[in-house]
Amino acid sequence: MTSSLPRVAIIGAGSSGITALKTLGEQGFDVTCFEASDRVGGNWVYENKNGMSACYRDLHINTSRPRMEYADLPMPESYPDYPRHDQIAAYFDGYVDRFAIRDRIRFETRVERAARAADGTWRLEPSGGAAERFDALVVANGHHWDPRWPEPAFPGAEGFRGVQMHSHEYRDPDDFADRDVVVVGMGNSAMDIAVEASYVARSVQLVARRGAYIVPKHIFGRPTDQLAGGPLAARIPFAIRRRIAAIVVRLYVGDLTSFGLPEPDHALGQAHPTISGRIIDRITHGAVRVRPNIRRLDGEEVEFEDGARAHADVVVYCTGYRISFPFFDPDLISAPDNRIGLYRRVFHPQIPNVFFIGLLQPLGAVMPLAEAQGRWVAEYLRGEYALPAACEMRRWIVEDRKAMSRRYVASKRHTIQVDFDDYLLDLARERRIGAERARAAGFAPPVAPLAAHAAHEREEASA
Helix, strand or coil: HHCCCCCCECCCCCCHHHHHHHHHCCCCCEEEECCCCCCCCCCHCCCCCCCCCCCCCCCEEEHHHHHHCCEEEEECCCCCCCEEEHHHHHHHHHHHCCCHHHHHHHHCCEEEEEEEEECEEEEECCCCCCCCCEEEECCCCCCCCCCCCCCCCCCCCHHCCCCCCCHHHHHCCHHHHCEEEEECCHHHHHHHHHHHHHCCCCCCEEEEECCCCCCCCCCCCCEHHHHCCCHHHHCCCHHHHHHHHHHHHHHHHCCCHHHHHCCCCCCCCCCEEECCCHHHHHHHHCEEEEHHHHHHEECEEEEEEECCCCCCCCEEEECCCCCCCCCCCCCCCCCCHHHCCCECCCEEECCEEECCCCCCCECCCCCCHHHHHHHHHHHHHHHCCCCCCCCHHHHHHHHHHHHHHHHCCCCCCCCCCHHHHHHHHHHHHHHHHHHHHHHHCCCCCCCHHHHHHHHHHHHHHHH
């Protein structure tokens, strides 16, 4: 059976790549995973050798354990509600060994270039090795590794005499000991870094460029994401769910402006909320001071939009990431302004043998979604699922982009956003519909194995 299936390459052995590898391997595919680091886990590996991880010393997940684990391997019950990064990395190591897929991963092997050959196959050029060909390519290189700096830079940034760094560089709060720190942003990383710095720094200023909803990790004694999550919740209209959630959060957290935070200029659910159980505490203790946006940097000081000034040894920009694929020719596949047109976040409408796993941003963890995506791709490559027509996929992409712009505030952060339970429900429905299409088409695999390509090339050569 394996010889009749396409040969598949996977780029990345992070949380998305390893679950795709596991599924494809179980389904009989000849599959190879290329990983730039010396271990699995990607972003969850502290001081990862590949230099791409944003993991810092005291990082904990902001999704509760049951909502993060793979369906086929629960996390240890000894883990806390919100595990630490090294526990999560150990869980990924255990997953790879439990399903015996480690020998399919080529560690310390970066894919320098991935290009399509004339016959449609993929030609991969790995670091330190000869080029290889594959019938299909799975991209799981993550989207939290290519820092996006403020655009444009703040006036005076070039002449600032302190340190300017992106949150991607942050590792240890002790680096801020006895220093004046300015943290720019209101997302999860900004809140974490401000809180951690506040225990060792001389001062911490948190720059709130716009308001954000702050959701505690526990409400009524339970992890917040377990209160209303699950398949049944996805069947309740979003407007109703949002209204209920807004009431609960407001009752539990209170009026954010009473803590000096700006009022959000959007409704809950129209932007990615910030999950933090500690920031309000540090603000009310005076350990973190909230400031409006930066007007300019001036020597060793920062001037804010209200005219106030503060000395700064370090400015930390928590301004997000770019979606990028350094191994592709930009004319082939790229994501300008963090936008890429994919059918249901996975399938490229013009290139039938490339697939993207984990390229989405849920309120919750990516892992269960990537697991479902990997199974979906395997069904497609085996001919057990058939895609709709290319025009229908393009129509879906256009409508999805319109829906995203109606719901979310305009931001490069909200281009791949999904609702966790809704996405899983919609994906399950699409897989069932696609199985019917495949049945009607006679279960024909859409991607031929290399042997067929080679035979075709020989025929062309002899002609």
